[in-house]
Amino acid sequence: MSPHLVFDIAHLLAGAMVLISLMMLYQDRLTALIKVFALQAVALAASVAWQAYAHDAPHLYVTAAIALIFKAIALPLALQRMVTRLGLHRQVETAVATGPTMLAGLGLVGLSLVIMLPVTATSDPLAREDLAFALSVVLLGLLMMVTRRNAVSQIIGFMSMENGLILAATGARGMPLVVEISVAFSVLIAFIVIGVVLFHIRERFDTVDVDALDRFRGGRS
Amino acid sequence: MTAMTVLLATPALAAVLLALWPAYRSGAWINVLACAISFGAAVGLMVHRPESGALLLVDDLNSVFVLLNSFVAFTTAVFSATYIAHEVESGRLNSLNLRAYHAMYQVLLFAMTLALVSNNLGVMWVAIEVATLSTVLMVGLYRTPEAIEAAWKYFMLGSVGIALALFGTILVYMAAQPVVGEGQDGMVWSVLVTRAAQFDPALLNLAFVFLLLGYGTKVGLSPLNAWLPDAHAEGPTPISAVLSGLLLNVALYAVLRFKMLLAANPAALAPGPLLMSMGLASLLIAGVMLYRRRDIKRLFAYSSIEHMGLIAFAFGIGGPLANFAGLLHMVMHSLTKSAIFFAVGHVAQVKGTQKLSEIRGLTTSHPALGWSLVIGTLAIAGLPPGGVFMSEFLLVTSTFEQPFPLMLLALPLVVGLLIAFGALMLKLSAIAFGAPSPGTAPVKASYLPMVVHLALVLMAGIYLPAPLVAWFQHVAGLLG
Numbered sequence: 001m002s003p004h005l006v007f008d009i010a011h012l013l014a015g016a017m018v019l020i021s022l023m024m025l026y027q028d029r030l031t032a033l034i035k036v037f038a039l040q041a042v043a044l045a046a047s048v049a050w051q052a053y054a055h056d057a058p059h060l061y062v063t064a065a066i067a068l069i070f071k072a073i074a075l076p077l078a079l080q081r082m083v084t085r086l087g088l089h090r091q092v093e094t095a096v097a098t099g100p101t102m103l104a105g106l107g108l109v110g111l112s113l114v115i116m117l118p119v120t121a122t123s124d125p126l127a128r129e130d131l132a133f134a135l136s137v138v139l140l141g142l143l144m145m146v147t148r149r150n151a152v153s154q155i156i157g158f159m160s161m162e163n164g165l166i167l168a169a170t171g172a173r174g175m176p177l178v179v180e181i182s183v184a185f186s187v188l189i190a191f192i193v194i195g196v197v198l199f200h201i202r203e204r205f206d207t208v209d210v211d212a213l214d215r216f217r218g219g220r221s
Numbered sequence: 222m223t224a225m226t227v228l229l230a231t232p233a234l235a236a237v238l239l240a241l242w243p244a245y246r247s248g249a250w251i252n253v254l255a256c257a258i259s260f261g262a263a264v265g266l267m268v269h270r271p272e273s274g275a276l277l278l279v280d281d282l283n284s285v286f287v288l289l290n291s292f293v294a295f296t297t298a299v300f301s302a303t304y305i306a307h308e309v310e311s312g313r314l315n316s317l318n319l320r321a322y323h324a325m326y327q328v329l330l331f332a333m334t335l336a337l338v339s340n341n342l343g344v345m346w347v348a349i350e351v352a353t354l355s356t357v358l359m360v361g362l363y364r365t366p367e368a369i370e371a372a373w374k375y376f377m378l379g380s381v382g383i384a385l386a387l388f389g390t391i392l393v394y395m396a397a398q399p400v401v402g403e404g405q406d407g408m409v410w411s412v413l414v415t416r417a418a419q420f421d422p423a424l425l426n427l428a429f430v431f432l433l434l435g436y437g438t439k440v441g442l443s444p445l446n447a448w449l450p451d452a453h454a455e456g457p458t459p460i461s462a463v464l465s466g467l468l469l470n471v472a473l474y475a476v477l478r479f480k481m482l483l484a485a486n487p488a489a490l491a492p493g494p495l496l497m498s499m500g501l502a503s504l505l506i507a508g509v510m511l512y513r514r515r516d517i518k519r520l521f522a523y524s525s526i527e528h529m530g531l532i533a534f535a536f537g538i539g540g541p542l543a544n545f546a547g548l549l550h551m552v553m554h555s556l557t558k559s560a561i562f563f564a565v566g567h568v569a570q571v572k573g574t575q576k577l578s579e580i581r582g583l584t585t586s587h588p589a590l591g592w593s594l595v596i597g598t599l600a601i602a603g604l605p606p607g608g609v610f611m612s613e614f615l616l617v618t619s620t621f622e623q624p625f626p627l628m629l630l631a632l633p634l635v636v637g638l639l640i641a642f643g644a645l646m647l648k649l650s651a652i653a654f655g656a657p658s659p660g661t662a663p664v665k666a667s668y669l670p671m672v673v674h675l676a677l678v679l680m681a682g683i684y685l686p687a688p689l690v691a692w693f694q695h696v697a698g699l700l701g
Contacts (some may be wrong), residue, residue, distance in 0.1 A: 051670065077270065087390075110548070115427065116427075119421070119423035119424050119426075120395070120423055120424065122399065124398075127395065131392075131395070134388075135388070138384070138385075138388060142381065145377070145381070151273060151373070156392070157380070158384075159381060161381075161384055162384060163535050165384055165387050165388055168391045169387070169391050170389060171396050172391050172394050172398065173398060173403055174398065174402075174403025174404050174407070175391065175394050175398075175407070175408075176343060176404055176405045176407065176408050177341070177343035177344070177347075177408065180343065180347065180386065181343060181346070181347065184347045184350055184351075187354075188354065188380060188383075191354055191357075192376065192380070
């Protein structure tokens, strides 16, 4: 296969992840947001599998499989069930309106290109643009975490941020411990999701709106 | 069996055992025993230092941290045993909570030790992540709305910090890969530090920014400290002691390792000014915030932010004297702050509240406890003859010795120290003296951990043994 095609497919998949991150920013229903997140996890799995093939690194297939099974199928199903069973407000409550958020998101993508491309000029070309895309996904995930009030959408923001990190880790040629790191991250996410259920955030607060948590700060400082 | 195996295996096995052990009272003593064995192993590590490999590394720098870590973990376990007995009697915790608590305590100890002795940057990252997870569970242990809020906030901010740190670690690998080659070696710190001079400086700079933001969140440096006061105030007090005294240090240790990496590359940016500005900002902001605290545990949590700022500032200045001061200050802060939290834990139990306004006249109603708190607070505020005074004095003098524009930083440093001193004195006089507030029942406390810590701190202020000075001086040299 020509090396150009290898690059192009890798960039196509990584670019798709950035686009999907932007798509997440304007979802106004939790169920739709969860579906878009699942789509991003599929794109991540495809991207990691492609890196595994292109770099001839079979252990990365494990990471791809984790992304596909855990993040594209199991977690969205669990979150979906949680949202319907708890009867959460389906509406995503935003702290900042969608328009400015999208503009900020575009700015962040530009920022990560400006930061990453010059400093990686000497690196492996396959890793180079992937890293810029990965930083965009990380920053967009962070943006989503700060602009949403709802705990479930914050979790999704965090998971999408983590997708970006896995993309960066698999893009770095021959990086050790990638599989271990993706497992560690999966544990972290599972903890967060279980935490929401186990800590009975809903039971105690009637809503997963994080603003409700803030109310309990009254009188303490 | 080597000391290293014992050091790592004891907490790992104890965590499993304690998760399955049904009786909480004996569980508490198993916890103490496991910590004692770990401490013994850490001392063994000093006597006979193992060869460093690709996975584990023991040098003069991290042996300071390992020894301090296992010592404070041990004394905190002793304190915890009496503390939780009271919590069970008052019905705040049940035996299932306590099983989780004891198991997580050992998981935390394991993760912190692994982060300290790991030579592989990826393993270090995973270990710090596990440490974060176990403390989140412990912070949320009481299941009150406040505790859940604190745990959630800590969880979210801690996870973001962890994520940024991973991105920085990946960038370090990317910088190393063209020089060191692909695979395991690209993540081994001792390999990286010898070859760092050839790394691409731009990539290394960017990596350090992410690492400083990421691990800096866990150190509690301003402006990334929002999680810290909540997590300290709402969890069980032994956890506040371990968080302040140990976990912040472990995160700082990670920052220091990367700082050494950058220092080895002459073309990379100097990490000092970044650390100095974050440190000074933490000192000044936390100092001012101290005045408005109404909760005793939050008060001392802000004081931890202040002291972590001082330590970061000291390492930021660099040079043998300031590094020595930073290292000494770190040890003194860990010992003093955990002693204060031991006292505060019992105070909150006898008074039934953490509100500063409802705690009065402690030296009258509980002389031993009250005076220990007074001594501890005076020591942490930096009064002689405490060890904290000595390290702060060294820090201020070494700042004055800097070349012209840098020496001006001594001014905000001294102002910050005075602000914090004033706040602590104000709060202390209110809670320690005057007519006692209700809640005069005698305490069932073991004063031993508190007394040992305070005695060590006072001793260090008067006389530092020569081998210790030589050891710290060597480490200060290593840090550059």
